Each structure stands twice: as C-alpha cells, then as structure tokens.
Amino acid sequence: xxxxxxxxxxxxxxxxxxxxxxxxxxxxxxxxxxxxxxxxxxxxxxxxxxxxxxxxxxxxxxxxxxxxxxxxxxxxxxxxxxxxxxxxxxxxxxxxxxxxxxxxxxxxxxxxxxxxxxxxxxxxxxxxxxxxxxxxxxxxxxxxxxxxxxxxxxxxxxxxxxxxxxxxxxxxxxxxxxxxxxxxxxxxxxxxxxxxxxxxxxxxxxxxxxxxxxxxxxxxxxxxxxxxxxxxxxxxxxxxxxxxxxxxxxxxxxxxxxxxxxxxxxxxxxxxxxxxxxxxxxxxxxxxxxxxxxxxxxxxxxxxxxxxxxxxxxxxxxxxxxxxxxxxxxxxxxxxxxxxxxxxxxxxx
Numbered sequence: 001x002x003x004x005x006x007x008x009x010x011x012x013x014x015x016x017x018x019x020x021x022x023x024x025x026x027x028x029x030x031x032x033x034x035x036x037x038x039x040x041x042x043x044x045x046x047x048x049x050x051x052x053x054x055x056x057x058x059x060x061x062x063x064x065x066x067x068x069x070x071x072x073x074x075x076x077x078x079x080x081x082x083x084x085x086x087x088x089x090x091x092x093x094x095x096x097x098x099x100x101x102x103x104x105x106x107x108x109x110x111x112x113x114x115x116x117x118x119x120x121x122x123x124x125x126x127x128x129x130x131x132x133x134x135x136x137x138x139x140x141x142x143x144x145x146x147x148x149x150x151x152x153x154x155x156x157x158x159x160x161x162x163x164x165x166x167x168x169x170x171x172x173x174x175x176x177x178x179x180x181x182x183x184x185x186x187x188x189x190x191x192x193x194x195x196x197x198x199x200x201x202x203x204x205x206x207x208x209x210x211x212x213x214x215x216x217x218x219x220x221x222x223x224x225x226x227x228x229x230x231x232x233x234x235x236x237x238x239x240x241x242x243x244x245x246x247x248x249x250x251x252x253x254x255x256x257x258x259x260x261x262x263x264x265x266x267x268x269x270x271x272x273x274x275x276x277x278x279x280x281x282x283x284x285x286x287x288x289x290x291x292x293x294x295x296x297x298x299x300x301x302x303x304x305x306x307x308x309x310x311x312x313x314x315x316x317x318x319x320x321x322x323x324x325x326x327x328x329x330x331x332x333x334x335x336x337x338x339x340x341x342x343x344x345x346x347x348x349x
Contacts, residue, residue, distance in 0.1 A: 038282035042297030073303035074196040078251045082244030083274040090287030091147035095155030096248045100267025103252025108172030115176040133245025137238030170262040178257025204292045220287025
C-alpha cells in the first residue's frame with residue numbers, strides 16, 4: 001500500500017535485483033557473440049598461418065615478410081571496405097576492377113611523373129569514380145535493376161572507355177606523391193601501413209559508429225521497414241555505391257604507386273577476393289550484418305594464404321584450387337550458423 005507521506009518515487013515498487021547467475025549468463029552471452037568469435041577466429045587464423053609459414057621457408061614469417069603481407073593486404077582492405085558497404089545493403093559491386101583501372105590510368109595520364117596539380121587532380125579523379133558509382137546506385141534504386149547486372153554493365157562500359165582512352169596501351173608514369181606513399185618509411189615503419197591504420201580506424205567508425213552505417217545495416221536487414229522508419233533508402237544506397245567506387249579508384253592510385261605504372265587489367269585480381277574478404281569476415285552476403293574490423297582480418301588471411309602458396313611454387317591452376325578450397329572451408333567454419341549450432345549443442349549438454 002502507498003504511503004501518502006512519502007514522495008511518489010518512494011512509493012514505486014522496488015525493481016527486482018538481477019541475480020548473480022543472470023548477470024554471469026548475460027556476460028557469457030556477450031562473450032559468445034558470433035561477431036566477436038568471428039573476428040577472433042579470422043585474426044587467429046591469420047597469425048597461425050604466418051607462424052606456420054616458417055616451416056615452408058625460413059624467409060616466411062619474418063618481420064619483413066609480415067610487412068610485405070600487410071602492404072599487399074592494404075590494397076584489398078581499401079577495396080573490401082567499399083564492397084562491404086554495398087554487401088551490407090544487400091547489393092554487390094562488380095564494377096570494382098574497372099574502377100581500379102580507371103583510377104590508376106587517369107592518375108598516370110593527368111598527373112604523371114611531374115606531380116603537378118596533385119592537390120586538385122586526386123580529388124577530381126575520386127569524384128569521377130564516385131560519379132560512376134552514383135550511376136550504378138541510381139540504376140539499382142531508381143530503375144530497379146538487380147545490383148550485379150547494373151554494376152557489371154557499368155564495369156563493362158568503364159573498362160571499354162579505358163580501353164578507348166588508352167588505345168590499348170596505358171602511358172604515363174606514377175605521380176611522386178603515390179610513390180612516396182608506398183615506398184617511404186616513418187620511424188622505421190612503412191608509411192603506407194601508418195596510413196592504412198588511420199584509414200581502417202576511420203572506415204570502421206563510419207560503418208559501425210555513425211548513423212550512416214546504422215542506416216545501411218537497417219536497409220540491408222529490411223528495406224521496407226527502413227523506409228517506413230523514415231530512412232531515405234535510395235539516398236543511402238547511392239552513397240554506398242559512390243563510396244565503393246571511390247575506394248576502388250583510390251586503390252588504383254595506390255597500385256600505381258606500388259607498381260610504378262598502370263595496366264588495363266590491374267584491377268582484375270581484386271573482385272573475388274574483395275567479396276571473399278567481406279564474407280570470411282562474417283558479413284552476410286544477403287546484407288544486414290557485418291563489421292569492417294572482421295573484413296580487415298579476412299583481407300590479411302587471404303593475402304597471407306596467397307603469399308604462402310606462391311612461396312611453395314605451386315602451379316597457377318592448383319593455386320586456384322587450393323585457395324578456393326581453403327576459402328570454402330573458412331566460410332563453413334566461420335559461418336554464424338556453425339557457431340549457433342555449437343552453442344545450442346553446448347546448451348543442451
């Protein structure tokens with residue numbers, strides 16, 4: 001019974017205190033979150049693969065080799081970031097190889113070895129790539145074209161334009177600013193690794209900590225519900241395709257600085273790995289879930305695997321078979337369903 005002499009707050013019934021067992025259960029559930037386990041497994045597999053590679057060759061597993069793996073993985077991280085945003089909304093960006101090529105080709109033609117005008121030409125090239133991504137996004141959202149068809153068509157058009165622009169043979173040289181970014185050191189650490197760490201922090205915050213990232217997750221989970229909730233679905237989806245295209249164009253610039261030139265096929269090796277890195281990182285290919293931190297682990301794992309197989313001197317055909325088999329095995333082991341099944345079995349026992 002309420003006491004009229006007490007304040008209203010004091011008359012409220014006391015909330016039951018959570019028991020120690022319930023609190024421990026919640027903590028255990030938090031520790032067993034599939035996203036957390038996936039991230040730990042992906043990074044653990046990457047470290048284990050690097051350590052085991054010393055049994056293949058003494059040169060592998062050294063600090064220099066780790067630097068090389070991280071350097072090669074940095075291209076895939078940048079590309080996979082954009083691909084991950086598109087997959088998060090339930091789409092797929094197949095125009096990435098063409099955009100990597102156009103980013104590299106335009107930087108060698110327009111900036112070149114003199115490096116003049118880098119401060120405005122680099123943003124201009126990224127804006128061109130983002131504009132191409134906007135075309136893909138508008139085709140998907142406004143015209144209702146399936147993402148893989150729209151982005152494949154965009155990629156074919158851009159690749160054909162690059163072929164006509166270069167007459168089949170890209171010319172020009174790498175801009176000095178790109179070469180410095182890829183070759184310079186900072187207190188003994190490759191400058192590109194410092195840059196990639198900053199990039200990963202910003203990209204992870206954009207995807208996981210901002211309202212934009214949460215809107216993309218909501219759209220990938222249920223676009224109808226997201227629209228009813230007041231989210232501008234088409235605008236967010238177009239932005240995701242624009243960021244993916246700009247990231248691919250920037251990866252093309254990085255490759256130009258690393259390889260000191262551009263080719264028309266410089267982006268062809270990054271389409272399937274970019275999708276695999278995202279999916280190995282635990283993201284759903286149907287959209288609605290995923291973290292960029294886990295995608296980073298997927299990129300490092302794939303690059304380490306490719307480096308070890310190359311060191312073994314395996315023929316190209318068998319390399320593809322081995323890489324595909326290991327990727328399939330990793331996907332099966334790291335799928336959320338596997339952890340859910342194991343968790344249910346543990347609970348029953």
